[in-house]
Amino acid sequence: MQRFVAPLPETREVAIMAKAEPSAFVRHIQDELSDLGPVQIDRFFGGWAYVVADKRFAVSIKDRLYFRVDQALKDALITEGCQPFTYEKGGKTVVVHRFYEAPVDCLDDRDALLHWAGRALSAEDDELRG
Structure with missing residues (x-):
């Protein structure tokens, strides 16, 4: 006997996420990072x-750039005054220590951006793959 499974209704949020295009900020960062090799952007x-x-090795959330870190990069970014990614859930702040915000000055300085991104790309962490 074949079971019928009704499709889930498409919510406004799902429709928006499915059609979302990268912002100008995301495309700009992608272009700036091109010296590292072909840079793909994927939904995250x-x-x-x-x-x-x-x-x-990096993510942009709400047009803010975060690098995925190993301990050495995390320590260096903390020294630069960078903070980990946080979000609110159930009235509590969740801290994601795997991602630290990029130093503000590197967003206007391509060489600095490539320096920090290169460190994130070469971070010693098998979890960075995939």
Whole structure:
């Protein structure tokens, strides 16, 4: 006997997410990072992930850039005054220590951006793959 499964109704949020295009900020960062190799951008929760050679090393969420870190990069970014990614859930702040915001000055300085992105790309962490 064949079972009928009704399709889930498409909510406004799902429709928006499915059709979302990268912002000008995301495209700008993608272009700026091109010296690292072909940079793909993929949907990543509510933002976009930057991927080079199958390694997801950075994300943009609400037009803010975060690098995926190992301990050495995390320490360096903390020294620069950078904070981890946070979001609100159930009235509580969730801190995601795997992603730290890029130093503000690197958004206007391509060499600095490539320096930090290169460190994120070469971070010693098997979890960065995929």
